[in-house]
Amino acid sequence: MPLSDKQQLQLLSEENEQLREAVGELTLLNELAASTAGMQELDEILQHIISSSMRAIGAEQGVITLVDSEKGDELRTLVRSNLVSGTDQAFRPNDHVLGWMQLHKKPIVINDVGNDDRFPFAKWDENIRSILSVPLVNRSNMIGILTLYNNVDPDGFKDTAQRLLTIIAAQSAEIISGARLRDERAHVIRLFGQHTSPAIVEQLVRAGPETEGVRKKVCVMFLDVRGFTTFSERRMPEEVVAYLNQLFEISIEIVNDNGGNVHQLLGDGFMAIFGAPISHGNDSHNAVTAAMTIIENVRRECATGNLSPTNIGIGLHTGEVVAGSVGSTIHKEYKVTGDVVNLAARIESMNKTYDSHLLISAAVLEDLPPETWTTEEIGSVQVRGRSNSVKLYRLA
Secondary structure (H helix, E strand, O other), X not given: XXXXXXXXXXXXXXXXXXXXXXXXXHHHHHHHHHHHHOOXXXXXXXXXXXXXXXXXXXXXXXXXXXXXXXXXXXXEEEEEEEOOOOOOOOOOOOHHXXXXXXXXXXXXXXXXXXXXOOOOOOOOOOOOOOXXXXXXXXXXXXXXXXXXXXXXXXOOOOHHHHHHHHHHHHHHHHHHHHHHHHHHXXXXXXXHOOOOOHHHHHHHHHHOOOOOOEEEEEEEEXXXXXXXHHHHHOOOHHHHHHHHHHHHHHHHHHHHHOOOEEEEEOOOEEEEEEOOOOOOOOHHHHHHHHHHHHHHHHHHHHHOOOOOOOOEEEEEEEEEEEEEEEEOOOOEEEEEEOHHHHHHHHHHHOHHHHOOOEEEEHHHHHHOOOOOOOOEEEEEEOOOOOOOOEEEEEOO
């Protein structure tokens, strides 16, 4: 039976209303994404999400509770917002509701908090009339909960409000996850240094950096420029800085490419670690590969005139260290400590004695695949500051 003119007009009016709602939702999401794009601080982003949600839905208060990324499922209330509430008291998320959300991971509306059969033992603030909570889900993981209190409509939150806040939460979860990822990357870079390779940064962000001191087997590299004092005395400071930048540009990239991490710049050289914070299982091999490649590339750059004549010495030693972050709440750095570090530095200094470019300890050689490189046994030598002699091998 064909529709009457009145029915057709009613249908058209409903379709137009649905279209207006869809356009309004899309506009709201676009504005939310655009307005948070330039924000760097997570608290600022959370505050903006709450304020935007409160205005869009019409609520007196809002709060975001995030899952603590360091403690698994533990929830932490990070940001509150109070827009038009008649009370100065910030509403605290109810533990019963938070537990329900963690279990069911779906929206919940409570328009009569005192008489809701789902929470018979919950104690409510007398100023709370209605609640709308939705999960913040990103890539199938619930990262938090967005809650609004006291809808401006005396009858409470409607289905349309739940639907809209769910859409906002989906967009917000992606924005929040991106901001947390940026914060984690920045934390890793602060802890491990600006010269940490992007690949290691990404691995640490995924796995979480170890902050407590742990024992690790590592290969320690020390690199030093021979005759640098004489070189620097004959040049302007700007020339010296440019030279070091050029040398480090070559060598640090090679360390990173071979799974190492430049731990510390030491004036005219550096200390690098292979095996911490990330081990690749063949760390001594990677360290020797990096050292040989650095020597080869420096020679080539010098031969072509791209780098001032440079004579470098590298020392490698493998053993166990304690690795972890050291410092205060204001400033922390990732450090490795142990006799391995001291001995690697001593081995590097022996390059002067043997007119060599790369010396390794017996511990490094034992870790290498057989006959990978041609080595010359120097023998057991007395190293300054140690009572026992150390067996050394020359590779270059």
